[in-house]
Amino acid sequence: MGxxxxxMWANEQALAAxxxxxxxxxxxxxxxxxxxxxxxxxxxxxVFVCLLEYPRSKRxxxxxxxxxxxxxxxxxxxxxxxxxxxxxxxxxxHAALCVPGGFMLATVLGCVCLGIASLIYLSAxxxxxxxxxxxxxxxxxxxxxxxxxxxxxNPPPRPPPELRRKKADKLETAAYDNxxxxxxxx
Amino acid sequence: xxxxxxxEGLSIFVIVxxxxxxxxVSMVNFHSFSLSPSQHxxxxxxxxxxxxxxxxMLILLPVCxxxxxFLRGSIQYCSRTAAxxxxxxxxxxxxxxxxxxxxxxxxxxxxxFNFERFMDSQLMINSSYLPYVLSQIGNNxxxxxxxxxxxxxxxxxxxxxxxxxxxxxxxxxxxxxxSSMEVIRRSYFEVFWFTHHLFIVFFIGLVLHGVGRIVRGxxxxxxxxxxxxxxxxxxxxWGKNGTDCxxxxxxxxxxxxxxxxxxxxxLYVCERLVRFYRSQQKVVITKVVMHPSKTLELQMKxxxxxxxxxxxxxxxxxxxxxxxxxxxxxxxAPEEDHLSVHIRIVGDWTQALYTAxxxxxxxxxxxxxxxxxAVDGPFGTASEDVFRYExxxxxxxxxGVTPFASVLKSVWYKHVQENKNVFTKKIYFYWLCPETxxxxxxxxxxxxxxxxxxxxxxxxxxxxxxxxxxxxxAEAAHFRVQYEAEDDPITGLKQKTRYGKxxxxxxxxxxxxxxxxxxxxxxxxxxxxxxxxxxxxxxSHTESGTEFIFNKENF
Numbered sequence: 001m002g003x004x005x006x007x008m009w010a011n012e013q014a015l016a017a018x019x020x021x022x023x024x025x026x027x028x029x030x031x032x033x034x035x036x037x038x039x040x041x042x043x044x045x046x047v048f049v050c051l052l053e054y055p056r057s058k059r060x061x062x063x064x065x066x067x068x069x070x071x072x073x074x075x076x077x078x079x080x081x082x083x084x085x086x087x088x089x090x091x092x093x094h095a096a097l098c099v100p101g102g103f104m105l106a107t108v109l110g111c112v113c114l115g116i117a118s119l120i121y122l123s124a125x126x127x128x129x130x131x132x133x134x135x136x137x138x139x140x141x142x143x144x145x146x147x148x149x150x151x152x153x154n155p156p157p158r159p160p161p162e163l164r165r166k167k168a169d170k171l172e173t174a175a176y177d178n179x180x181x182x183x184x185x186x
Numbered sequence: 187x188x189x190x191x192x193x194e195g196l197s198i199f200v201i202v203x204x205x206x207x208x209x210x211v212s213m214v215n216f217h218s219f220s221l222s223p224s225q226h227x228x229x230x231x232x233x234x235x236x237x238x239x240x241x242x243m244l245i246l247l248p249v250c251x252x253x254x255x256f257l258r259g260s261i262q263y264c265s266r267t268a269a270x271x272x273x274x275x276x277x278x279x280x281x282x283x284x285x286x287x288x289x290x291x292x293x294x295x296x297x298x299f300n301f302e303r304f305m306d307s308q309l310m311i312n313s314s315y316l317p318y319v320l321s322q323i324g325n326n327x328x329x330x331x332x333x334x335x336x337x338x339x340x341x342x343x344x345x346x347x348x349x350x351x352x353x354x355x356x357x358x359x360x361x362x363x364x365s366s367m368e369v370i371r372r373s374y375f376e377v378f379w380f381t382h383h384l385f386i387v388f389f390i391g392l393v394l395h396g397v398g399r400i401v402r403g404x405x406x407x408x409x410x411x412x413x414x415x416x417x418x419x420x421x422x423x424w425g426k427n428g429t430d431c432x433x434x435x436x437x438x439x440x441x442x443x444x445x446x447x448x449x450x451x452x453l454y455v456c457e458r459l460v461r462f463y464r465s466q467q468k469v470v471i472t473k474v475v476m477h478p479s480k481t482l483e484l485q486m487k488x489x490x491x492x493x494x495x496x497x498x499x500x501x502x503x504x505x506x507x508x509x510x511x512x513x514x515x516x517x518x519a520p521e522e523d524h525l526s527v528h529i530r531i532v533g534d535w536t537q538a539l540y541t542a543x544x545x546x547x548x549x550x551x552x553x554x555x556x557x558x559x560a561v562d563g564p565f566g567t568a569s570e571d572v573f574r575y576e577x578x579x580x581x582x583x584x585x586g587v588t589p590f591a592s593v594l595k596s597v598w599y600k601h602v603q604e605n606k607n608v609f610t611k612k613i614y615f616y617w618l619c620p621e622t623x624x625x626x627x628x629x630x631x632x633x634x635x636x637x638x639x640x641x642x643x644x645x646x647x648x649x650x651x652x653x654x655x656x657x658x659x660a661e662a663a664h665f666r667v668q669y670e671a672e673d674d675p676i677t678g679l680k681q682k683t684r685y686g687k688x689x690x691x692x693x694x695x696x697x698x699x700x701x702x703x704x705x706x707x708x709x710x711x712x713x714x715x716x717x718x719x720x721x722x723x724x725x726s727h728t729e730s731g732t733e734f735i736f737n738k739e740n741f
Contacts, residue, residue: 004374004376004377005373005374008369008370008373008374009364009365009370009374009377012364012365012367012369012370013360013361013364016360016363016364017360020360023291023295024298027295027298027299028298031298031299031302033298033302034302034305056369059373062373065369105298105301106298108353109294109353109356109357112353112357113357113360116357116361
């Protein structure tokens with residue numbers, strides 16, 4: 001297979017698993033099922049996983065596509081340093097979080113999905129991947145105020161208007177519109 | 187507004203009628219299932235189950251591309267608009283997939299409630315509680331029971347066929363969905379493709395899901411003597427002497443899903459067999475041309491291969507990868523005796539193909555050293571409709587210019603060499619590219635067309651405009667000096683290259699004025715942003731008389 005970055009797929013799977021875990025937990029608590037305490041844990045774990053997985057990592061090769069509004073999550077996740085950058089830690093964290101879900105019917109699906117995500121993260125870690133934050137590049141401040149006097153930065157490559165003026169009888173074959181009107185005598 | 191209807195009307199109709207099918211299916215099922223009149227969890231599970239049957243039937247159909255090609259060819263004679271709907275097959279496939287995910291979620295949540303209620307029914311030992319009484323039926327003979335939760339196990343779902351298959355197919359579905367996200371699909375196509383084959387597991391599990399007959403209903407004979415409407419409130423008297431409500435008898439409902447999905451499954455198996463058969467047919471590479479800027483042209487011959495303009499094929503090279511099929515647009519015209527594709531070297535597979543065809547060697551290669559390839563196709567796209575319009579606007583952005591190579595060549599052959607009465611009278615061609623070097627093979631084609639048109643005095647048949655959207659300062663200086671030269675400094679064509687992006691408003695207005703009262707086909711192969719812009723222009727410039735119809739290629 002081509003050079004797959006496993007972490008990208010693990011990220012999607014973990015995010016989906018978090019949502020499923022939380023939904024199963026909500027159903028368990030709302031319906032007051034037997035073992036609803038596990039469901040309550042499921043909600044908490046699911047929400048935590050979603051928050052952790054929402055910011056996408058920067059790709060090793062190619063352009064990275066951010067999720068909408070992920071910047072504040074990126075900053076939070078980045079603040080934990082090696083705990084969140086290392087995928088071994090993530091793999092074991094997901095494995096640990098998914099275990100209590102297996103004790104109750106409503107959360108068992110979330111448990112299995114999170115377990116699969118944990119395995120894919122393990123594969124990513126073995127391949128040496130790690131999480132990189134997508135941070136916006138700081139642009140150099142532009143000078144404002146002289147813009148009218150300076151010529152445009154990248155104009156279309158054509159000569160100034162006086163030279164561009166085509167004779168009147170050659171108007172049809174001209175590739176450019178005349179910047180000023182011409183009559184035959186000119 | 188009229189053009190909007192012409193362009194989008196049929197898609198909206200398809201989607202609306204599909205949604206309308208779902209509601210009666212679910213309502214019918216909702217009313218027929220109920221453990222007791224006050225508890226509807228089973229109905230909530232059965233309704234989406236019925237919708238799932240319907241959706242799983244539909245999901246396989248849009249991806250049978252050979253079948254769709256065949257349908258497209260047949261429908262074209264009746265209605266061009268209907269045929270165009272078949273171009274949106276992938277969009278429909280995704281829509282049905284989202285519906286399956288939604289209905290699966292409702293189904294699972296309903297069953298969770300179901301299990302809880304059934305458990306409660308077994309545990310609340312109280313003979314004046316209807317659900318408990320119903321659960322106790324059949325305790326003696328273990329055949330005619332209603333409540334499937336016979337024991338108190340909470341994880342009993344893993345011991346029934348329905349439970350186990352349910353978990354397996356839901357997992358398969360979740361894995362399929364997460365690997366089909368756009369990010370994964372665009373960057374790591376193989377992961378998407380191989381994971382998607384879990385649909386085989388999905389369908390097998392789906393058919394087996396109802397085999398255990400776990401959903402129980404009253405048998406037909408029993409309904410005749412024990413009417414639920416009359417008897418449900420007199421449950422303490424069932425079976426006693428003197429009542430007209432004997433004990434009800436229940437049995438498992440037979441599985442229904444296989445009736446829905448067996449047809450499409452057979453069609454899909456046929457589709458894969460057709461693809462396999464086509465891949466075994468012999469394809470000979472007759473010519474390999476290395477163009478500058480990393481473009482490889484392959485000319486091939488395959489017996490019995492027929493194509494239309496702008497179609498694409500899937501190519502497999504077994505010596506590089508046994509499993510990978512990659513799509514490429516055909517750049518040859520149907521009138522030529524070979525088929526050709528132009529392949530840009532961008533990734534692993536194309537790089538390996540370049541090496542296998544002797545790209546890095548300078549001596550001429552013998553024919554037997556060239557790799558074996560397999561070709562599947564051709565598959566239809568919107569470009570086939572080009573010749574049905576009197577006036578045509580072709581817009582290609584970057585690599586999107588490739589299908590139009592085939593169109594232009596074919597137009598040329600039709601007009602000049604075969605002298606057929608061609609319906610298309612005028613072609614406006616727009617090529618937007620950041621640099622023409624990458625497609626100098628296309629510029630060559632335009633040059634030869636230009637020369638031949640001048641010889642035949644047909645210069646006004648094709649009007650082409652090339653827009654360079656990016657340039658470096660050093661190049662700009664060169665262009666400025668050369669502007670008066672007769673041939674364009676970049677492409678060498680008589681028609682001068684323009685700089686920047688076209689003003690679509692002006693272009694559309696000019697064409698509308700020049701061709702009043704005709705249908706103008708607008709064909710685009712390029713990015714979505716451009717498609718939206720052009721779509722809007724088509725809608726806004728369609729006035730009384732001139733009608734702009736928008737067609738977009740999908741790759």
